[in-house]
Amino acid sequence: xxxxxxxxxxxxxxxxxxxxxxxxxxxxxxxxxxxxxxxxxxxxxxxxxxxxxxxxxxxxxxxxxxxxxxxxxxxxxxxxxxxxxxxxxxxxxxxxxxxxxxxxxxxxxxxxxxxxxxxxxxxxxxxxxxxxxxxxxxxxxxxxxxxxxxxxxxxxxxxxxxxxxxxxxxxxxxxxxxxxxxxxxxxxxxxxxxxxxxxxxxxxxxxxxxxxxxxxxxxxxxxxxxxxxxxxxxxxxxxxxxxxxxxxxxxxxxxxxxxxxxxxxxxxxxxxxxxxxxxxxxxxxxxxxxxxxxxxxxxxxxxxxxxxxxxxxxxxxxxxxxxxxxxxxxxxxxxxxxxxxxxxxxxxxxxxxxxxxxxxxxxxxxxxxxxxxxxxxxxxxxxxxxxxxxxxxxxxxxxxxxxxxxxxxxx
Amino acid sequence: xxxxxxxxxxxxxxxxxxxxxxxxxxxxxxxxxxxxxxxxxxxxxxxxxxxxxxxxxxxxxxxxxxxxxxxxxxxxxxxxxxxxxxxxxxxxxxxxxxxxxxxxxxxxxxxxxxxxxxxxxxxxxxxxxxxxxxxxxxxxxxxxxxxxxxxxxxxxxxxxxxxxxxxxxxx
Numbered sequence: 001x002x003x004x005x006x007x008x009x010x011x012x013x014x015x016x017x018x019x020x021x022x023x024x025x026x027x028x029x030x031x032x033x034x035x036x037x038x039x040x041x042x043x044x045x046x047x048x049x050x051x052x053x054x055x056x057x058x059x060x061x062x063x064x065x066x067x068x069x070x071x072x073x074x075x076x077x078x079x080x081x082x083x084x085x086x087x088x089x090x091x092x093x094x095x096x097x098x099x100x101x102x103x104x105x106x107x108x109x110x111x112x113x114x115x116x117x118x119x120x121x122x123x124x125x126x127x128x129x130x131x132x133x134x135x136x137x138x139x140x141x142x143x144x145x146x147x148x149x150x151x152x153x154x155x156x157x158x159x160x161x162x163x164x165x166x167x168x169x170x171x172x173x174x175x176x177x178x179x180x181x182x183x184x185x186x187x188x189x190x191x192x193x194x195x196x197x198x199x200x201x202x203x204x205x206x207x208x209x210x211x212x213x214x215x216x217x218x219x220x221x222x223x224x225x226x227x228x229x230x231x232x233x234x235x236x237x238x239x240x241x242x243x244x245x246x247x248x249x250x251x252x253x254x255x256x257x258x259x260x261x262x263x264x265x266x267x268x269x270x271x272x273x274x275x276x277x278x279x280x281x282x283x284x285x286x287x288x289x290x291x292x293x294x295x296x297x298x299x300x301x302x303x304x305x306x307x308x309x310x311x312x313x314x315x316x317x318x319x320x321x322x323x324x325x326x327x328x329x330x331x332x333x334x335x336x337x338x339x340x341x342x343x344x345x346x347x348x349x350x351x352x353x354x355x356x357x358x359x360x361x362x363x364x365x366x367x368x369x370x371x372x373x374x375x376x377x378x379x380x381x382x383x384x385x386x387x388x389x390x391x392x393x394x395x396x397x398x399x400x401x402x403x404x405x406x407x408x409x410x411x
Numbered sequence: 412x413x414x415x416x417x418x419x420x421x422x423x424x425x426x427x428x429x430x431x432x433x434x435x436x437x438x439x440x441x442x443x444x445x446x447x448x449x450x451x452x453x454x455x456x457x458x459x460x461x462x463x464x465x466x467x468x469x470x471x472x473x474x475x476x477x478x479x480x481x482x483x484x485x486x487x488x489x490x491x492x493x494x495x496x497x498x499x500x501x502x503x504x505x506x507x508x509x510x511x512x513x514x515x516x517x518x519x520x521x522x523x524x525x526x527x528x529x530x531x532x533x534x535x536x537x538x539x540x541x542x543x544x545x546x547x548x549x550x551x552x553x554x555x556x557x558x559x560x561x562x563x564x565x566x567x568x569x570x571x572x573x574x575x576x577x578x579x580x581x582x
Binding site: 003010012014027332339372406408 | 419421424425426428429431434435448450451452453454456475477478479480481483484515516567570
């Protein structure tokens with residue numbers, strides 16, 4: 001049977017749940033109507049031209065790219081618009097930062113070691129490994145504590161005169177730890193003033209205030225779909241003094257680091273999503289934090305044998321809930337919850353024969369059997385308290401059904 | 412999250428996951444055997460009650476418990492349905508491929524779910540004949556499914572063994 005037919009039948013069997021709540025904002029996202037409305041004109045009404053060609057639709061596109069750059073620069077405290085480059089995803093922005101930096105020969109004269117944290121997104125870890133192999137560099141992973149934090153004291157021992165690049169995220173994408181990044185940057189730069197510091201801020205952007213000047217980072221990644229913008233746009237901030245070699249080759253346009261025609265409709269959508277996210281920033285964050293606490297406390301107090309992954313409160317980003325339900329496997333729970341219209345993801349190893357669960361959960365010291373039962377919820381301003389109530393009604397029943405079947409009995 | 416792989420389950424997997432058959436422990440089981448472990452991410456426990464009918468040993472009833480993904484639960488459920496009422500000789504011949512086919516063809520990354528279910532079954536059949544005369548159809552050597560299950564379990568044992576060694580050294 002063709003994959004498409006099989007999945008069609010699967011969806012028919014699944015049915016359309018009476019109520020749906022989407023919590024899988026980590027992996028992809030739905031796009032609000034006002035964002036879609038900001039995108040649509042750029043497909044066929046205006047700005048559908050190439051932003052580097054001298055005609056009206058091209059100039060319209062150019063205007064939109066720069067309006068978005070201005071907004072990105074303003075929201076992260078960047079001084080110069082040329083320091084913002086659009087890519088087609090956060091993954092691409094991370095790849096550009098790491099591969100682009102290492103590919104530049106002059107940069108490799110700074111040293112022979114890349115340092116990343118053990119809990120980075122795979123779009124940081126894999127390019128760092130790849131770049132190390134390609135150019136014969138050393139790569140070190142800084143361990144984290146049980147809550148996902150890099151200890152600045154320990155970090156001191158990883159940065160030395162041979163370190164050329166450090167990449168540590170601002171907020172962890174799975175367990176929500178907000179790193180003490182300013183402190184880590186200071187440690188790195190006092191150990192070696194030539195170190196270039198990249199941070200993946202995809203999960204921090206619009207959730208904590210960011211100022212690249214205050215943080216003193218050299219490169220920073222953000223991503224559109226993490227803030228209810230469309231998939232297909234990311235951006236990399238690169239301080240003017242830092243020079244990169246574009247890892248992809250092709251015709252350059254507005255962007256001097258990433259070839260190909262800029263995805264103007266989606267860039268326009270990203271701009272709209274930024275506008276929405278930064279309007280009433282503090283109110284929005286505290287609203288979501290209250291939902292987060294309700295969801296997390298409701299799960300922990302209502303269901304036995306649950307572990308919270310990541311910081312309990314202080315140092316945890318406002319939109320992240322990650323818990324492990326012991327004695328059940330996460331993939332089964334995502335399917336069971338899906339049948340009831342609750343959409344989440346798991347750090348279980350359901351998709352590999354070797355059954356390797358989330359590297360982040362293993363890095364914070366979770367045992368494999370604990371990581372296999374993990375479920376990640378991400379919240380946003382579009383969730384209502386009634387959505388959380390529905391989740392808290394549904395999850396205990398789902399967990400109970402699977403535990404009743406489980407061959408892993410409680411002690 | 413870990414690297415993700417699309418999982419085009421057939422509708423049968425979802426249908427059985429929703430309504431699995433023959434669930435739960437069986438107090439009067441003749442043999443109880445498990446395959447896999449929580450650390451591996453999946454573990455099936457199989458309960459079988461065997462009845463002798465002349466020279467035939469027949470599965471009177473079977474049930475299961477499963478810690479695992481949707482495909483794992485579906486594989487264990489369909490296995491119990493297939494073996495009920497069959498002789499142990501017939502049950503022995505059930506292959507992982509047959510379980511996968513019964514589920515509408517599992518995605519390759521999920522083959523191990525049907526391997527685990529059949530591995531547990533084969534262990535249970537061997538356990539039944541442990542202190543009895545071995546029937547002619549029961550091979551001495553381990554089958555593919557049994558070897559795979561053992562490999563998965565040993566891999567985790569090795570991992571935890573090496574972790575324990577590191578922790579002991581730190582002490």
